[in-house]
Amino acid sequence: MRPIVVAVLCALSTSVAVAKEGNECIVAAGTVAPDFGLPNVARAIAKDKLDIAVLGSASSELNGPAGTNIAYPTWLEATLRRLLPGVAVKVTTYARARETASEMEAKLPRIIAEFAPALVIWQTGTADAIRGVDPEEFRVALDDGVDKVRAGDADVVFMNMQYSPRTEAMLAVAAYADAMRFVALKRDAVLFDRFTIMRRWNESGVFDLYGATRTTNVAERVHDCLGRLLADVVVAGAKLAPVASKGTE
Amino acid sequence: MKRNPRPQNVEIVGHPLGTVNKVCRTEATLTRAASYYGRIVPSRLVPCVIKATGSLVNQLTRSRVFSVPSVEGSVMSLPKPGGNRDLRLDLFRGLALWLIFLDHIPSNIVNWLTIRNYGFSDATEIFVFISGYTAAFVYGRAMREQGTLVAGARILKRAWQVYVAHIFLFAIYTAEISYVAHSFENPLYHEEMGIFDFLQQPDITLAQAMLLKFKPANMDVLPLYIVLLAGFPPLLWLLLRAPAVALGASVLLYVLTLYFGWNIPAYPNGTWVFNPFAWQMLFVFGAWCALGGAKQLSAVILSPITAAVAVGYLAFALFIVLTWYMPPLNALVPQWLEDWMYPIDKTNLDVLRFLHFLSLAVLTVRLVPSDWPLLQSRWLFPAVVCGQHSLEIFCLGVFLSFAAHFAMVEINQGVGMQIAMSLLGIAIMVATAALISWYKGIEGRSPRSRPGPPGATLVGGGV
Numbered sequence: 001m002r003p004i005v006v007a008v009l010c011a012l013s014t015s016v017a018v019a020k021e022g023n024e025c026i027v028a029a030g031t032v033a034p035d036f037g038l039p040n041v042a043r044a045i046a047k048d049k050l051d052i053a054v055l056g057s058a059s060s061e062l063n064g065p066a067g068t069n070i071a072y073p074t075w076l077e078a079t080l081r082r083l084l085p086g087v088a089v090k091v092t093t094y095a096r097a098r099e100t101a102s103e104m105e106a107k108l109p110r111i112i113a114e115f116a117p118a119l120v121i122w123q124t125g126t127a128d129a130i131r132g133v134d135p136e137e138f139r140v141a142l143d144d145g146v147d148k149v150r151a152g153d154a155d156v157v158f159m160n161m162q163y164s165p166r167t168e169a170m171l172a173v174a175a176y177a178d179a180m181r182f183v184a185l186k187r188d189a190v191l192f193d194r195f196t197i198m199r200r201w202n203e204s205g206v207f208d209l210y211g212a213t214r215t216t217n218v219a220e221r222v223h224d225c226l227g228r229l230l231a232d233v234v235v236a237g238a239k240l241a242p243v244a245s246k247g248t249e
Numbered sequence: 250m251k252r253n254p255r256p257q258n259v260e261i262v263g264h265p266l267g268t269v270n271k272v273c274r275t276e277a278t279l280t281r282a283a284s285y286y287g288r289i290v291p292s293r294l295v296p297c298v299i300k301a302t303g304s305l306v307n308q309l310t311r312s313r314v315f316s317v318p319s320v321e322g323s324v325m326s327l328p329k330p331g332g333n334r335d336l337r338l339d340l341f342r343g344l345a346l347w348l349i350f351l352d353h354i355p356s357n358i359v360n361w362l363t364i365r366n367y368g369f370s371d372a373t374e375i376f377v378f379i380s381g382y383t384a385a386f387v388y389g390r391a392m393r394e395q396g397t398l399v400a401g402a403r404i405l406k407r408a409w410q411v412y413v414a415h416i417f418l419f420a421i422y423t424a425e426i427s428y429v430a431h432s433f434e435n436p437l438y439h440e441e442m443g444i445f446d447f448l449q450q451p452d453i454t455l456a457q458a459m460l461l462k463f464k465p466a467n468m469d470v471l472p473l474y475i476v477l478l479a480g481f482p483p484l485l486w487l488l489l490r491a492p493a494v495a496l497g498a499s500v501l502l503y504v505l506t507l508y509f510g511w512n513i514p515a516y517p518n519g520t521w522v523f524n525p526f527a528w529q530m531l532f533v534f535g536a537w538c539a540l541g542g543a544k545q546l547s548a549v550i551l552s553p554i555t556a557a558v559a560v561g562y563l564a565f566a567l568f569i570v571l572t573w574y575m576p577p578l579n580a581l582v583p584q585w586l587e588d589w590m591y592p593i594d595k596t597n598l599d600v601l602r603f604l605h606f607l608s609l610a611v612l613t614v615r616l617v618p619s620d621w622p623l624l625q626s627r628w629l630f631p632a633v634v635c636g637q638h639s640l641e642i643f644c645l646g647v648f649l650s651f652a653a654h655f656a657m658v659e660i661n662q663g664v665g666m667q668i669a670m671s672l673l674g675i676a677i678m679v680a681t682a683a684l685i686s687w688y689k690g691i692e693g694r695s696p697r698s699r700p701g702p703p704g705a706t707l708v709g710g711g712v
Contacts, residue, residue: 035576058440098443130443134519139592164441165662166433168355169654170426171444172466175522175595182591185579199356202662210658212433219437 025225028204029197032229034190037241038155044118045238049088050080052234053111053154055104056123058097059162062216062223069093070220073121075227076234083235092117100128102141105148112152119234120149121192123159125176139179146187157190157233158183163198165210190237192230198222334386336624336633337617342379343636343682346646347675348372353467353650356657358664359671364609368566369593373470374606377528380474380639381535388485389540401482408478414644415471419458422465423448425651454516462516467647469522476513476525477532484533488540496542499533502526507597520596527597531606550611559608566605631679638685642678649674 044050054060054073062071077091094111101124108120122145128138142158149156160180161173177195184191202209207222348363349372365371384404392400430445447454447463457463461472487495505511506527512520538546549555569590572578593599623629635642653670660666 058443062436097440126440127443130441130446132515132518134596136592136594136596137519162438162441164438165356166429166435166658167438167441167444169353169651170422170429170466171441179592181573185576186587186591209437210662211435213435216436219435222437 025201025206025221026228028201028206029225029229030200032193032197032233034157034233034237034240035184036188036190036237037239038119038157038190038234038237039241040118040153040155041234042238042241045084045087048086050084050090050119051115051117052076052080052089052091052119052121053115053117054091054093054095054121054123055108055111056093056095056121056159057099057104057127058095059126060093060095060123061097062219064216064220070216070223071095072223072227072230075224076121076230077227079228079231080234083231095123098127098131099124100131100133100141101125101138101145102133105141105145108145108148109152112149112154116152117154119155119157121157121159121230122149123194125161125173125180126171129161129171129173129176135175135179138176139183142180142183143187146183146189155190155237157192157230157237159192159230160195163195163202163209165202190233192233194226197226197229201225335619337613337619337621338379338383339633339636340617340624340629341375341613341636342383342639343632343634343642345372345375345379346635346639346642346678347632349376349470349643350646350650350674350678351671353647354653354657354667354670354674356662357653357667357671359668366570368563368570368609369599369605370602370609373523373595374531374598374602375609376470376639376643377473377477377531378535378606378610379636381477381532382539384478384481384532385485385488385536385539388481389489389536392485392489397482397486400485404478404482404485408475411471411475411478411640414640415461415468415475416459418468418471418644418647419465421648422468422651425655426465457516460516462514464515464522467650470643472521473523473525473528477529480525480529481536485536488533488536492537492540492542496533496537499530499537503530503598512596522596524597531598531603550614555611556615559611562604562608563612566601566608631675634682634686635678638682641685642682645678645681646674649677 041050054076060071060073061069064070071093073091073093077089080089080091081087092115094107104122104124111117111120122142124142125138128135146156158180160177164171173195181191183189198207198209201207201222207218209218209222211218348365351357351359352363352365352372354360360366363372388400388404391403426445427448430442430448454463461475464472484495484499487498503526506524511526512524513526515521534542543550568578569582572582590601593601595602617624624633653674656670657666
């Protein structure tokens with residue numbers, strides 16, 4: 001694990017320093033490194049063409065005052081283009097509010113057929129928690145989803161819920177977060193632990209996630225940092241993958 | 250029957266059935282009986298003297314009354330301390346109530362103390378088991394002495410009380426969530442704000458809440474309890490006649506539930522978080538232990554082999570839980586074990602959780618004897634008194650966890666605040682439990698004093 005962490009930190013210190021903001025949020029996020037490799041991403045990078053599909057719900061979308069999309073997929077794309085010069089990076093978002101994991105899972109074959117991504121970033125869990133879906137049903141949807149993504153020669157990165165301190169006592173996300181962690185570990189899939197990262201930001205005071213606001217200022221900076229961290233995970237995951245390996249795991 | 254090492258002068262006054270005047274040598278039993286039938290005035294005189302007149306004499310001199318006094322009580326709170334009750338039950342139920350309170354405060358550093366971080370099972374198992382145990386203890390005697398109909402009616406009355414308590418908590422929860430929905434806005438969290446959607450349709454949600462189908466976060470234990478109590482009268486009838494058959498039927502229901510996936514539907518989606526058809530097994534097992542099962546098992550419970558197996562299993566569970574927090578360790582867990590083990594299902598009381606609870610229980614029975622002097626001491630009094638009024642303290646704990654989270658959101662969410670809120674909450678729970686004891690004392694429903702001397706142990710087992 002250590003070398004990866006060091007590699008990620010080195011990558012950060014060189015590349016992110018040129019970003020428009022300081023990397024305070026990156027440092028405060030702590031260790032964010034993939035536990036498993038992303039072989040299809042590695043292959044796509046080698047071919048200089050990386051297509052990524054973001055499958056998610058409302059927290060994968062955020063529209064700024066001018067109506068432009070300022071959610072993390074936008075920042076992910078920008079950062080990846082900077083980190084991977086010469087590679088044609090394209091991130092497409094398939095986000096729909098209130099959609100549960102099993103509804104997303106049903107959409108996966110169509111997305112893979114249409115877009116043929118090398119990577120699917122799958123953000124889910126909050127809608128399931130709100131709608132009280134059986135955690136076991138959620139787990140099965142994720143598990144089946146991994147099969148579908150890998151059958152389409154793509155890798156999957158799971159993204160769990162946002163840390164939302166105001167609603168924490170009212171929205172029981174733990175069962176869904178655990179289910180996602182189990183599936184990720186069992187299927188050797190990368191988990192991007194958005195919940196823990198945002199909690200660290202809140203604890204270290206980088207972002208005030210308790211504060212009420214009508215503006216998108218905090219939200220934009222949070223999504224910016226998430227996108228940059230996610231880009232680092234994608235790049236580190238590609239490096240972690242066995243280069244010579246063929247086919248999906 | 251154990252002798253009380255401290256003889257006491259016991260005087261029974263003010264009981265509607267009269268008073269007793271009797272010199273006795275079994276001070277412990279008389280003290281206990283006295284604590285049920287009137288006020289005790291303990292002193293250090295020898296021998297113990299009980300003055301009695303009227304029909305109370307008959308009641309007191311019937312040995313059954315002496316050794317097994319009738320308890321006017323309830324399942325979740327047994328307001329008669331000092332009976333031949335195993336104080337360990339109160340102690341561990343009190344501790345479970347504290348742990349449930351702490352676990353329900355999100356982002357609380359004190360949570361790291363609670364047992365769910367060190368194994369598969371958590372405070373819920375302790376709570377359900379002890380509740381089954383005390384339900385059988387209290388209502389089993391009522392059923393023998395007052396008949397099936399009266400005992401059954403009392404159990405259903407208790408189920409009704411728990412239902413009312415649940416609806417009361419739901420009202421508090423709705424008030425809090427409505428406040429947050431109107432006071433908080435942040436574009437970052439527009440997805441999470443979806444939990445307030447139910448406020449838009451009070452006609453549906455309130456009805457669903459009253460039907461126990463709509464249950465907000467952390468409010469799943471009481472509905473489980475209501476269902477368990479509602480089904481308890483026929484089960485208790487069977488337990489008293491054919492305990493093995495009753496336990497077997499319970500295990501069979503558990504197995505069939507796992508096999509066919511039975512559960513009660515919830516609103517707006519899914520099923521109950523605590524599946525009553527699965528969790529009933531732990532409740533019935535507790536009841537079975539109380540009615541003599543633990544005595545039958547005492548050779549097994551106290552055997553060193555069992556203890557060694559229990560220690561081994563707890564160590565295994567600790568290691569597995571560590572791998573959840575340190576993913577690199579997961580490489581040490583073989584694939585076949587993962588495939589077999591995961592997911593560890595709380596909804597259906599996974600066998601791994603049940604075994605983890607049994608291991609904890611077996612070791613507890615070994616390490617904490619029922620006549621452990623500390624059980625009577627002031628050091629454990631805070632937990633014991635909470636365990637004696639568990640319905641009230643459970644509801645209070647759920648409310649306090651809301652309140653603590655609310656205070657953390659509105660004032661400060663630092664570590665100091667988390668610790669302060671946790672300690673303050675427990676202090677309020679203890680103070681309230683002591684106040685309830687005091688009220689019951691002045692209303693003549695139980696002694697003013699602290700729990701009296703220990704009586705006969707219930708059985709070898711029983712946490």
